[in-house]
Amino acid sequence: MTATTAPDEAAAQRLVLDKLHKTYVSRGRESFEAVKGIDLDIEPGELVALLGPSGCGKTTTLRMIAGLETVTSGDIRIGSRSVADLPPGRRNVGVGFESYALYPPLSVRDNLAYGLKARKAKNVKERVDTLAERLEMSELLGMRPANLSSGQKQRIALARALIRNPPVLLLDEPLSHLDASQRQRVRRELKVLQREFGYTTIVVTHDQLEALSLADRIAVMDAGVIQQFGTPDEIFDDPANHFVADFVGEPKINLVEGTTERRGDRVVVRIGRSGVLMTTTTTPEDGRTVTVGLRPQDCHSEHGNDALTLEGEVKVYENLLEFGQATVTVPGVDGPVVVQTSPEESWSSGEAMRFAAPPERVYLFDTDTGVRLG
Amino acid sequence: MGALEVRGLRKTYGKTTALENLDLAVENGEFFVVLGPSGAGKTTTLKSVAGLVEIDKGTVEISGRDVTSAEPYHRNVAMAFESYALYPQKTVFENLASPLKSGRSGKYSADDQRRRITAVTTTLGISHLLNRFPRELSNGQRQRVALGRVLVRPADIYLLDEPLSHLDAKLRSAMRAELKQLGEMSDTTTLYVTHDYQEALALGDRIAVLREGRLVQIGTPEEVWKRPVDTFVAKALGQPEINLLPAEVEHGQIHTAGGAVQLAVPPGLDVVAGTRLRVGVRPRDIELSRTQADDAVLCMYGTVRLAERLGRLVELTVALGDDTSVIVVTSSDRAAHEGEAVELAVRLEHVHLFAGDDAGEETARLGSASTKERQQG
Numbered sequence: 120m121t122a123t124t125a126p127d128e129a130a131a132q133r134l135v136l137d138k139l140h141k142t143y144v145s146r147g148r149e150s151f152e153a154v155k156g157i158d159l160d161i162e163p164g165e166l167v168a169l170l171g172p173s174g175c176g177k178t179t180t181l182r183m184i185a186g187l188e189t190v191t192s193g194d195i196r197i198g199s200r201s202v203a204d205l206p207p208g209r210r211n212v213g214v215g216f217e218s219y220a221l222y223p224p225l226s227v228r229d230n231l232a233y234g235l236k237a238r239k240a241k242n243v244k245e246r247v248d249t250l251a252e253r254l255e256m257s258e259l260l261g262m263r264p265a266n267l268s269s270g271q272k273q274r275i276a277l278a279r280a281l282i283r284n285p286p287v288l289l290l291d292e293p294l295s296h297l298d299a300s301q302r303q304r305v306r307r308e309l310k311v312l313q314r315e316f317g318y319t320t321i322v323v324t325h326d327q328l329e330a331l332s333l334a335d336r337i338a339v340m341d342a343g344v345i346q347q348f349g350t351p352d353e354i355f356d357d358p359a360n361h362f363v364a365d366f367v368g369e370p371k372i373n374l375v376e377g378t379t380e381r382r383g384d385r386v387v388v389r390i391g392r393s394g395v396l397m398t399t400t401t402t403p404e405d406g407r408t409v410t411v412g413l414r415p416q417d418c419h420s421e422h423g424n425d426a427l428t429l430e431g432e433v434k435v436y437e438n439l440l441e442f443g444q445a446t447v448t449v450p451g452v453d454g455p456v457v458v459q460t461s462p463e464e465s466w467s468s469g470e471a472m473r474f475a476a477p478p479e480r481v482y483l484f485d486t487d488t489g490v491r492l493g
Numbered sequence: 494m495g496a497l498e499v500r501g502l503r504k505t506y507g508k509t510t511a512l513e514n515l516d517l518a519v520e521n522g523e524f525f526v527v528l529g530p531s532g533a534g535k536t537t538t539l540k541s542v543a544g545l546v547e548i549d550k551g552t553v554e555i556s557g558r559d560v561t562s563a564e565p566y567h568r569n570v571a572m573a574f575e576s577y578a579l580y581p582q583k584t585v586f587e588n589l590a591s592p593l594k595s596g597r598s599g600k601y602s603a604d605d606q607r608r609r610i611t612a613v614t615t616t617l618g619i620s621h622l623l624n625r626f627p628r629e630l631s632n633g634q635r636q637r638v639a640l641g642r643v644l645v646r647p648a649d650i651y652l653l654d655e656p657l658s659h660l661d662a663k664l665r666s667a668m669r670a671e672l673k674q675l676g677e678m679s680d681t682t683t684l685y686v687t688h689d690y691q692e693a694l695a696l697g698d699r700i701a702v703l704r705e706g707r708l709v710q711i712g713t714p715e716e717v718w719k720r721p722v723d724t725f726v727a728k729a730l731g732q733p734e735i736n737l738l739p740a741e742v743e744h745g746q747i748h749t750a751g752g753a754v755q756l757a758v759p760p761g762l763d764v765v766a767g768t769r770l771r772v773g774v775r776p777r778d779i780e781l782s783r784t785q786a787d788d789a790v791l792c793m794y795g796t797v798r799l800a801e802r803l804g805r806l807v808e809l810t811v812a813l814g815d816d817t818s819v820i821v822v823t824s825s826d827r828a829a830h831e832g833e834a835v836e837l838a839v840r841l842e843h844v845h846l847f848a849g850d851d852a853g854e855e856t857a858r859l860g861s862a863s864t865k866e867r868q869q870g
Binding site: 298299300303306307310311327328331332333351352355356367368369370371414416417434435437438439440441444446455457468 | 669670677696799801
């Protein structure tokens with residue numbers, strides 16, 4: 120820890136990434152551009168998730184903000200101050216890593232207090248106690264890291280990032296080692312704490328559900344580029360491209376080939392041998408080949424005489440009691456289409472199913488570029 | 494094909510008891526799922542059936558034959574492990590052929606081997622991968638090959654240990670559907686171990702829920718879902734977990750401390766005034782109602798504290814006043830906003846009543862709050 124530290128407990132601040140680049144150059148190998156000029160403007164107190172598959176550049180971005188990686192080009196600003204050239208200790212960010220980085224010989228209490236003591240903070244004991252209570256871990260304070268489960272270690276690593284009350288908080292996969300029900304509780308608590316204390320927060324995750332549920336806004340990254348930056352509603356209901364639609368949502372969105380057909384001022388899309396679905400898009404010309412995205416949750420079985428449906432044969436029907444899930448083969452369509460049904464429905468293998476999705480939930484993408492067609 | 498019967502199984506590792514007095518009777522051709530958290534004894538159950546561990550007590554019968562002391566390869570079972578366990582230096586074809594070459598499960602001519610392998614690879618959709626090496630396969634493909642190695646050999650019972658756990662969520666749900674289809678096509682008895690309740694519900698003809706080496710409940714997916722025997726089973730199925738609200742009986746009414754939940758004691762439920770209960774409601778069974786409720790419905794009033802988007806669904810944390818809050822899962826098209834006052838409705842047959850708890854113990858289900866349903870247990 121450096122002697123000259125930034126002020127403790129500052130108010131939340133705006134965080135701006137300006138054309139941020141990171142290129143790794145190693146001798147004898149091709150240089151690798153991990154982050155390709157990203158721009159992000161994060162409001163004070165906002166929680167933003169960097170979401171993407173492994174290798175998309177999200178952790179590199181986080182490490183550049185923390186000061187653990189040098190910046191190849193571009194700038195990082197916290198408040199009005201450029202921090203791109205400052206050492207980590209002077210950036211005034213709290214960091215929680217996926218690997219816990221706890222001090223093994225120290226008790227949990229001392230692990231939490233360490234950063235505070237190094238900064239000569241007051242009321243260290245009270246602050247540790249209060250936070251431990253909030254994170255349901257008071258009983259762990261006397262223990263050593265070696266005696267803890269991975270879920271417990273993760274909560275402590277999280278607490279250690281929170282305890283300094285930093286104006287900017289960076290968390291790398293903060294919930295990945297928790298089991299399903301713990302993850303939900305800690306996720307909710309993290310969100311409540313973050314709101315209460317107003318840290319400007321970046322969470323790096325590969326888990327789309329975690330990003331959707333936790334973040335105010337999500338930056339979906341792939342291949343070093345931000346594919347879409349928006350609220351969870353925008354990302355899920357209004358995906359900007361094929362990648363975002365495919366990466367976000369579980370079960371996965373169905374992506375099938377279709378052909379557009381203009382009917383007056385509306386556009387319908389023909390799918391497979393006899394399927395037709397209404398869309399709300401207006402731009403594509405007649406007869407264009409497109410990729411059609413249909414979320415399983417948005418499909419519903421149809422029993423009326425509506426001609427605007429897809430029809431197929433149920434291959435498998437899974438009754439999950441919370442809902443049902445049919446895997447349907449549609450003539451002329453490659454691969455199966457997954458349809459979620461209400462738990463009251465019941466289907467058997469071999470049955471014919473007609474289904475459709477609301478026109479505003481039938482997404483069309485350019486087959487080559489993947490860009491969403493409006 | 495064969496039935497499986499396990500009686501009074503006990504297995505300890507040093508001082509740790511992995512299984513205690515376990516009874517299972519799996520019918521011929523049944524797809525039977527063992528569900529439980531880690532450490533519940535699921536894998537030990539499989540290994541005991543396969544003969545890979547020596548059991549301390551009890552018997553294992555396969556197809557009516559006592560195999561308790563038989564060697565693994567005389568039990569005629571085929572087991573797939575959680576890790577793929579493929580030979581890295583062998584092609585997919587050679588990997589699939591190896592169980593047929595060991596001679597322990599009979600002799601197969603080259604033609605026989607080819608025929609069996611073709612049948613299995615066609616079913617699993619991996620016929621085009623036969624000449625590849627494991628390192629050239631994706632995780633999903635490796636999983637299929639590992640599964641193929643089990644299915645290629647005729648066996649009385651297939652034993653599958655978390656075969657989907659290494660796959661990411663999206664691939665897992667696709668593979669689950671494939672397994673379901675496979676299960677419907679083959680009528681080989683299958684014992685399937687998982688910690689994933691959705692897999693259990695989707696695949697199992699019946700499910701056995703294990704906790705700390707003991708059997709808690711056996712039933713069809715619908716039975717364990719609708720009539721969990723205790724709070725442990727209720728919590729093990731469903732994500733987010735079932736809401737459990739502490740309540741007390743007074744003047745023929747069940748109510749929570751803050752009074753947010755008020756219910757008539759259903760007929761047939763034998764509780765006296767002062768009895769402590771827990772009211773259990775699954776997040777998906779709670780509806781945001783803006784209509785007039787009828788008397789087959791439990792109504793609650795509260796304020797939305799937190800709204801978290803979960804794909805098409807939204808998870809709401811609704812404060813009911815005092816310290817009580819419930820989690821509600823609803824469609825994003827109908828969701829309420831943070832800070833909004835809401836009226837919640839649950840059909841009484843979806844309101845589970847459990848015994849009150851002392852010090853966080855799991856407690857038994859007493860019945861539902863429905864006035865019509867006959868009370869169980």
